[in-house]
Amino acid sequence: KNEVEQSPQNLTAQEGEFITINCSYSVGISALHWLQQHPGGGIVSLFMLSSGKKKHGRLIATINIQEKHSSLHITASHPRDSAVYICAVRGSNYKLTFGKGTLLTVNP
Amino acid sequence: DGGITQSPKYLFRKEGQNVTLSCEQNLNHDAMYWYRQDPGQGLRLIYYSQIVNDFQKGDIAEGYSVSREKKESFPLTVTSAQKNPTAFYLCASRGSGTGGQPQHFGDGTRLSIL
Numbered sequence: 001k002n003e004v005e006q007s008p009q010n011l012t013a014q015e016g017e018f019i020t021i022n023c024s025y026s027v028g029i030s031a032l033h034w035l036q037q038h039p040g041g042g043i044v045s046l047f048m049l050s051s052g053k054k055k056h057g058r059l060i061a062t063i064n065i066q067e068k069h070s071s072l073h074i075t076a077s078h079p080r081d082s083a084v085y086i087c088a089v090r091g092s093n094y095k096l097t098f099g100k101g102t103l104l105t106v107n108p
Numbered sequence: 109d110g111g112i113t114q115s116p117k118y119l120f121r122k123e124g125q126n127v128t129l130s131c132e133q134n135l136n137h138d139a140m141y142w143y144r145q146d147p148g149q150g151l152r153l154i155y156y157s158q159i160v161n162d163f164q165k166g167d168i169a170e171g172y173s174v175s176r177e178k179k180e181s182f183p184l185t186v187t188s189a190q191k192n193p194t195a196f197y198l199c200a201s202r203g204s205g206t207g208g209q210p211q212h213f214g215d216g217t218r219l220s221i222l
Binding site for chain 2: 004033035040041042043044045048086088094095096097098099100101
């Protein structure tokens with residue numbers, strides 16, 4: 001069993017829809033990252049959080065440490081949000097363990 | 109602007125050849141990382157370096173080698189011992205601050221076998 005599980009694997013939405021991507025993990029962590037990978041391959045760090053909730057523009061990330069679960073929400077989705085979203089957890093030695101990613105496609 | 113530069117973007121290797129992937133950062137970060145990404149799989153750690161002149165094997169180091177002679181540079185050599193080198197390779201770096209810092213990623217190098 002993978003230590004980091006993401007769902008769904010693929011997600012197709014219409015422009016304007018509210019999007020939720022989920023991440024569950026089975027190990028103790030010091031922080032959780034949400035990353036965005038565009039078709040060209042480069043990766044951008046969206047959030048790093050260890051408790052509660054963070055918001056940046058239309059993106060919101062939440063984490064529940066007791067339930068070992070995090071969600072990434074996108075409000076008012078837009079075609080430019082189409083990308084692979086990756087959840088990664090950081091252990092005590094700063095090493096990251098990655099989920100397999102969620103491919104999001106937002107249609108106009 | 110500060111960032112991580114990986115080159116080349118695409119690389120082709122013949123059977124039996126060693127190839128070196130470049131990773132340079134101007135973020136003044138101490139730690140640097142190399143990851144491999146295969147379709148349908150999460151990123152996997154190949155090697156990492158916490159400080160100049162020091163590096164450790166990650167989860168899939170066999171068939172790879174690295175050096176860290178300068179703070180800003182962390183080249184990865186894919187040797188002929190790596191039997192399945194076709195993949196997307198990502199370099200990352202991380203600053204050392206209190207509470208931990210997020211990793212910054214390059215744009216990647218796609219390696220293919222001819």
